[in-house]
Amino acid sequence: MARGAIVSFRLGFSDGVSIVAQLWQEMLTDIGFDMVTVAGEGPVDRLIPGLGIDQLGGPDPDGFSAAVGDVDLVVVENLCTIPLNLPAARTVARTLAGRPAILHHHDPPWQRERFASVTELPAHNPSWRHVVINRLTAEQFAHRGIESTVIYNGFDTHSPEGNRAAMRTRLGVDDEILLVAHPVRAIPRKNIPAAIAIAEELGGTYWLMGQAEEGYDDTLSGLLAAARCPVIHRPVARTPDIYAAADLVVFPSTWEGFGNPPVEAAIWRRPCVVGSYPVASELADFGFRWFSPQRLDEVQAFLDCPDIELLDQNQAIAQQHFSLERVRSDLVALLDGAGWLP
Numbered sequence: 001m002a003r004g005a006i007v008s009f010r011l012g013f014s015d016g017v018s019i020v021a022q023l024w025q026e027m028l029t030d031i032g033f034d035m036v037t038v039a040g041e042g043p044v045d046r047l048i049p050g051l052g053i054d055q056l057g058g059p060d061p062d063g064f065s066a067a068v069g070d071v072d073l074v075v076v077e078n079l080c081t082i083p084l085n086l087p088a089a090r091t092v093a094r095t096l097a098g099r100p101a102i103l104h105h106h107d108p109p110w111q112r113e114r115f116a117s118v119t120e121l122p123a124h125n126p127s128w129r130h131v132v133i134n135r136l137t138a139e140q141f142a143h144r145g146i147e148s149t150v151i152y153n154g155f156d157t158h159s160p161e162g163n164r165a166a167m168r169t170r171l172g173v174d175d176e177i178l179l180v181a182h183p184v185r186a187i188p189r190k191n192i193p194a195a196i197a198i199a200e201e202l203g204g205t206y207w208l209m210g211q212a213e214e215g216y217d218d219t220l221s222g223l224l225a226a227a228r229c230p231v232i233h234r235p236v237a238r239t240p241d242i243y244a245a246a247d248l249v250v251f252p253s254t255w256e257g258f259g260n261p262p263v264e265a266a267i268w269r270r271p272c273v274v275g276s277y278p279v280a281s282e283l284a285d286f287g288f289r290w291f292s293p294q295r296l297d298e299v300q301a302f303l304d305c306p307d308i309e310l311l312d313q314n315q316a317i318a319q320q321h322f323s324l325e326r327v328r329s330d331l332v333a334l335l336d337g338a339g340w341l342p
Helices: 015-032 061-067 084-095 136-142 164-171 192-202 217-226 240-245 261-266 277-283 296-304 308-321 323-336
Strands: 003-010 036-042 071-078 099-105 128-132 178-182 206-207 231-233 248-251 272-274
Touching: 015 036, 015 071, 015 192, 036 061, 036 071, 036 217, 061 084, 071 084, 084 296, 099 308, 128 136, 136 277, 178 192, 178 240, 192 217, 192 248, 192 296, 192 308, 248 261, 261 272, 261 277, 261 308
Parallel strands: 003 036, 003 071, 071 099, 099 128, 178 206, 178 248, 206 231, 248 272
Antiparallel strands: none
16 A cells, blocks of 8 residues: 655644644545654654654754655655745655655645745655645745645535533533634734723623644733623634634734635634635635624624525535635545556
């Protein structure tokens, strides 16, 4: 049986890249690969010191080479894309040169102000295939002479509804309380102040699910302490239960490579307030009907009298365009075109 490997900084966590990597691992297994995971952090099959975000010495080249030595196809999740550990990216790129590999790109450096000066990423080799998660990034790759394939993130669009009562009991929130869910990590671009302001304006309880990262701890503590609404900061994995418990999902990010929560909200039939980051417009072109942070009067009107047609439309769009079946079909086509099907 052909062996495949997923390689990244970290795997098995609740960040978006880890979640997408897990789905790809399951799909590649279903396609016929015997999959292993390789990362610097997390519950992985092959833990390689130096691959992690904060392990800036980089991995031992021989150690990494041995970790993928028995692998027929390597999928690199963002490690050779965003410069969080350049020594690791260089080692991975050198090791995989001339070998079948899919580089799955989520955050190229020019899309983040603090990395805009980095020009050596994304790594490129003629033997590889590049996959991006939106058309905007594909166009930016093309301008840099790199051909790529767009495969949007996929979701289990047929999951049953979650348990509202159980999650609210876990949170200690009565059923009549307006619960405003913000299912993100706490970092600057997630725009925590705007999310809190929405909950304040609507008279709701603000529920933040992710931990602070990127040195945001003190800022977050100050924001939550100053909030003029009840606050719940409870890390919970994104499941149907959180959407069942929520009355409104907020996602006022200033930048996202994709943005899973608005699509998840569509799948589980919850209204969503979405910020004006560029890829949000690309996703909205599919026909999603989301609310603007600048039009909370419309949000209040929906909460007072829910528009079932809006929820039906959003759910149908998610099922048509963002299902796991669609991702699997796109991935099979990519592998077939490269001659890499097992």
